[in-house]
Amino acid sequence: MDYLSADKVLIxxxxxxxxxxxxxxxxxxxxxxxxxxxxxxxxEEHADGNPIVISTGLLTGTLFPATAASFITAVSPVTGxxxxxxxxxxxxxxxxxxxxxxxxxxxxxxTPVFLWVHDGIADVTDAAxxxxxxxxxxxxxxxxxxGDDLIQTLVIGKAGEDGSDIAQVCCNYWASGDRFxxxxxxxxxxxxxxxxxxxxxxxAADAPEFVELSLDVLEEIKESGLAGTHGxxxxxxxxxxxxxxxxxxxxxxxxxACYNTPYATNTFVFLDADPKQIEETDNPEPGxxxxxxxxxxxxHKIGLSAAExxxxxxxxxxxxxxxxxxxxxxxxxxxxxxxxxxxxxLGLSGKxxxxxxxxxxxxxxxQPLFDAAEEAGGDPSAWWERRMAxxxxxxxxxxxxxxxxxxxxxxxxxxxxxxxEIEFAxxxxxxxxxGLTG
Amino acid sequence: MGIKIDALKCTGCMACExxxxxxxxDGFALLSSCIVAYRTREKKDYFGVLLKREEDLLIARPxxxxxxxxxxxxxxxxxxKEQDASAKPMLLREACDLxxxxxxxxxxxxxxxVNAITEE
Numbered sequence: 001m002d003y004l005s006a007d008k009v010l011i012x013x014x015x016x017x018x019x020x021x022x023x024x025x026x027x028x029x030x031x032x033x034x035x036x037x038x039x040x041x042x043x044e045e046h047a048d049g050n051p052i053v054i055s056t057g058l059l060t061g062t063l064f065p066a067t068a069a070s071f072i073t074a075v076s077p078v079t080g081x082x083x084x085x086x087x088x089x090x091x092x093x094x095x096x097x098x099x100x101x102x103x104x105x106x107x108x109x110x111t112p113v114f115l116w117v118h119d120g121i122a123d124v125t126d127a128a129x130x131x132x133x134x135x136x137x138x139x140x141x142x143x144x145x146x147g148d149d150l151i152q153t154l155v156i157g158k159a160g161e162d163g164s165d166i167a168q169v170c171c172n173y174w175a176s177g178d179r180f181x182x183x184x185x186x187x188x189x190x191x192x193x194x195x196x197x198x199x200x201x202x203x204a205a206d207a208p209e210f211v212e213l214s215l216d217v218l219e220e221i222k223e224s225g226l227a228g229t230h231g232x233x234x235x236x237x238x239x240x241x242x243x244x245x246x247x248x249x250x251x252x253x254x255x256x257a258c259y260n261t262p263y264a265t266n267t268f269v270f271l272d273a274d275p276k277q278i279e280e281t282d283n284p285e286p287g288x289x290x291x292x293x294x295x296x297x298x299x300h301k302i303g304l305s306a307a308e309x310x311x312x313x314x315x316x317x318x319x320x321x322x323x324x325x326x327x328x329x330x331x332x333x334x335x336x337x338x339x340x341x342x343x344x345x346l347g348l349s350g351k352x353x354x355x356x357x358x359x360x361x362x363x364x365x366x367q368p369l370f371d372a373a374e375e376a377g378g379d380p381s382a383w384w385e386r387r388m389a390x391x392x393x394x395x396x397x398x399x400x401x402x403x404x405x406x407x408x409x410x411x412x413x414x415x416x417x418x419x420x421e422i423e424f425a426x427x428x429x430x431x432x433x434x435g436l437t438g
Numbered sequence: 439m440g441i442k443i444d445a446l447k448c449t450g451c452m453a454c455e456x457x458x459x460x461x462x463x464d465g466f467a468l469l470s471s472c473i474v475a476y477r478t479r480e481k482k483d484y485f486g487v488l489l490k491r492e493e494d495l496l497i498a499r500p501x502x503x504x505x506x507x508x509x510x511x512x513x514x515x516x517x518x519k520e521q522d523a524s525a526k527p528m529l530l531r532e533a534c535d536l537x538x539x540x541x542x543x544x545x546x547x548x549x550x551x552v553n554a555i556t557e558e
Contacts, residue, residue: 061456062456062466063453063456063457063460063466063549065551090452090477097467097468136481149478149480150477173480173481199467200467201463201465201466201467202465202466202467203464204465204466207460207464207465211460211542212542215542215548215549218549218551222551230449253483254500255449256449256450256483256485257449257450257451257551259451259452259453260451260452260453260549262451262551264449264451264552268483270483278446278501279501280479280482280484281482281484283482284481284482285481285482286481286482286483287483289480289483
């Protein structure tokens with residue numbers, strides 16, 4: 001695979017620490033396109049090793065708008081079937097540039113390990129020194145040990161190590177889209193996480209045309225109804241919770257976007273510093289980056305203040321717990337104060353509700369957002385499942401896909417063809433989606 | 439003509455960095471960009487943009503823009519003062535040429551989704 005690809009599939013046997021590489025077959029890309037569709041096939045091929053597959057979308061890390069997403073695919077402890085969750089922020093980007101399109105992690109290690117992936121090299125590395133540490137300390141430790149503050153991580157905390165039903169794989173310090181208990185799976189494999197860094201180059205077959213089409217789409221987006229909206233607050237309002245936007249507003253510091261994503265889906269709140277301060281604070285840990293609207297709304301529903309809710313989210317992220325599941329199970333258990341909730345987080349068990357069909361993570365609200373409502377028509381659930389499938393194949397940020405009808409399937413097929421010299425017909429996409437959702 | 443950056447509008451998405459990388463390498467890469475989103479203070483939510491120009495380094499911080507002569511950041515690093523890790527390799531990169539040979543440049547201006555980067 002010459003274009004938009006590192007042309008490498010990495011197979012890691014955690015039982016033996018053996019690492020092998022395959023080329024990425026162009027025929028496979030012509031059939032499945034990329035991302036979760038190919039990851040599912042790899043998952044099935046290596047089923048005897050109960051694999052976890054990390055994948056990049058066909059367009060991940062390019063100049064096409066919102067190409068921020070990579071994915072985790074595995075048989076979920078929550079759904080019992082192959083499920084997929086997105087990896088966003090700058091982690092999805094770094095996976096793309098670290099040198100592999102797909103990483104298959106099979107088997108289980110006897111001792112704690114992590115996978116260090118950098119510039120086309122992958123090493124199974126001892127993680128005894130961080131086993132038992134929380135998500136924040138682990139990311140900090142790896143960045144310090146490797147001497148690079150820009151290393152991006154997928155990592156579990158105590159919850160994953162202990163086999164919690166609601167353990168989550170986190171991104172750097174923050175919550176991810178893992179609603180499927182993949183953190184528990186990492187823990188069962190004694191896999192503390194993965195660390196990525198890369199300076200790769202992605203070539204497009206016709207780069208000028210690729211860039212021109214990307215710019216056309218971006219300009220349409222900039223003129224759309226999304227202009228001037230940003231952050232978790234506007235997202236909650238668009239999802240039907242305008243009161244939650246006002247509730248959160250007093251502690252909002254700044255909004256930030258995942259790689260090349262025109263809408264800032266993340267909001268940083270200051271809990272131990274003045275949210276209005278724009279100079280760099282002396283406090284090394286002034287607050288928390290809210291990346292999960294559903295989790296925040298879950299704690300809002302319990303009746304906590306915004307600051308208390310975000311403290312709970314921070315505790316979840318440090319332990320590596322799915323905040324949305326924690327909120328739902330805490331409410332069911334009658335916990336009503338922030339301290340009660342935080343004290344009981346590691347003891348929570350049970351299965352939380354998974355909206356949607358269980359194939360794609362409901363971290364992305366299961367509804368059209370902003371102007372996408374008109375496009376969704378009379379069957380928003382079916383629209384959402386297809387929209388997610390498309391975004392998980394091409395590497396589009398799922399939340400942005402749910403709010404931006406300007407990114408069309410036609411545009412994606414065209415730009416993918418321009419970028420790869422492979423002709424992708426609408427029927428190819430239909431088949432790839434059917435394989436992914438069937 | 440030059441580049442103006444409003445770091446308070448910036449959402450740290452790195453589109454500018456990738457667009458500049460494309461201008462340099464004719465592919466998608468970040469290694470050669472002369473504009474860089476600095477993002478090493480992740481837990482503090484402190485981010486902005488660095489731009490290497492012919493004579494100096496423009497540092498667009500949330501609280502305002504600062505201009506430093508080239509080499510100054512390395513001298514400070516030698517003195518032990520905390521630096522943006524992403525600032526250090528800027529000396530090795532080409533200075534901004536406003537994408538002068540490209541029809542649709544400057545690329546960072548064109549690809550900024552929130553108009554935080556403009557021409558002046």
